[in-house]
Amino acid sequence: MSRVLDSSTLVSVILTKVKKSLKKNKPFLAIITFKESKYSELLIDKCLDFDIYFKHYKLDNPNTREVTSLIDKLNKDNMITGILLVEPLPKSIDKYSCYEAIDINKDIDGVNPINQYNLSINRTNIVNxxxxxxxxxxxxxxxxxxxxxxxxxxxxxxxxxxxxxxxxxxxxxxxxxxxxxxxxxxxxxxxxxxxxxxxxxxxxxxxxxxxxxxxxxxxxxxxxxxxxxxxxxxKTKGIGPLSIAFLLENLVTTCKK
Known part of the structure; x- marks a missing residue:
């Protein structure tokens, strides 16, 4: 008989842990999107549910320099503890330059090549x-x-x-x-x-x-x-909601650094 790997219980466990951590830590998330995204909508809903501070930057047809300049500004903003680039990025943008621009300590989804390398040698606290x-x-x-x-x-x-x-x-x-x-x-x-x-x-x-x-x-x-x-x-209650739960856990982790 087949077994369905329902993620609901684990999602609840992780979100309970996040909620407890938020009593001691106050993260501030910068979300950068380039078009309407169900993922970012769900993430924003969770931020609202958990009273997590966030700013949502909706960029319309930007070039690479405009995106990296925004990221640099967010890197320097001491209020911001986590930065997320929501995929997909426009094909006109050099996404790897954008990944490289994110401060490794604010890179909540582990896309900076330094964090990717550190994962390859099993020496990182931030994993996608x-x-x-x-x-x-x-x-x-x-x-x-x-x-x-x-x-x-x-x-x-x-x-x-x-x-x-x-x-x-x-x-x-x-x-x-x-x-x-x-x-x-x-x-x-x-x-x-x-x-x-x-x-x-x-x-x-x-x-x-x-x-x-x-x-x-x-x-x-x-x-x-x-x-x-x-x-x-x-298709539902699978990887998607669990991914958002772990993204919030990563956000709390970066806030502690």
Whole structure:
């Protein structure tokens, strides 16, 4: 029988911890968006629910220099304890220059290359919130990562790559697949855990995997569930709300520094 990896209980645990921490710490979040985003709306709702101070900067067709100048201003503002660039960034912007511009101590989603490097050598307190959501949800359901064959589908800078580092730190054997990968199905058949980060609807089926496998669908619809005897995240109450919970936890962490 299949098992649904519902994140609701873990979300509640993390948010309770955040609420307790907020009694001693008063973070101030700067949110930078470039278009309407369901993710930023949910995040702002949570900030309002928890009485977290925030400023929302809506940028309309900015160039790279305008974004990095804003980030530099926020870096120097002692009131601001966390900075978040909400994806996707416009293609006209050099997103890596924007990531590099964020003060590593205010980088609540771990996108600065220095924080990415520190994660690769297991020496950072700030890890991308979606990566944390994946790792901690697996731990919550007692799904071991040590020695397991884990396949990541998608090669994004801000999620897939820190996922690789985190999983290697936890002694997983990691394979990263992408649009040029040949014979994806044969790779899936040998995987204990598959984490999909593509956003491509029905990219693969659960029947492509061996019995007892685990599927983490970050893209929300990447996998068609058509078999039994697997563990998988649901389209709701999955990684999304847990990612926001860990983002708030990261915000509290940066406030303590």
């Amino acid at each position: 919130s979606t990566v944390l959501a994946v790792i901690r949800l697996l731990e919550f359901y007692n799904i071991s990562l040590s020695g397991k064959n884990v396949t990541i589908i998608g090669r994004s800078y801000n999620i897939s790559r820190p996922l690789v580092s985190s999983l290697i730190n936890l002694n997983s054997t990691v394979t990263m697949c992408h649009s040029k990968t040949r014979d994806l199905v044969s790779i899936l058949k040998n995987s204990d855990i598959v984490i999909s980060v593509t956003g491509v609807n029905n990219l693969f089926k659960s029947s492509d995997l061996k019995d007892g496998s685990t599927i983490i669908d970050i893209g929300l619809g990447d996998v068609l569930i058509d078999s039994d005897n697997i563990s998988y995240t649901p």
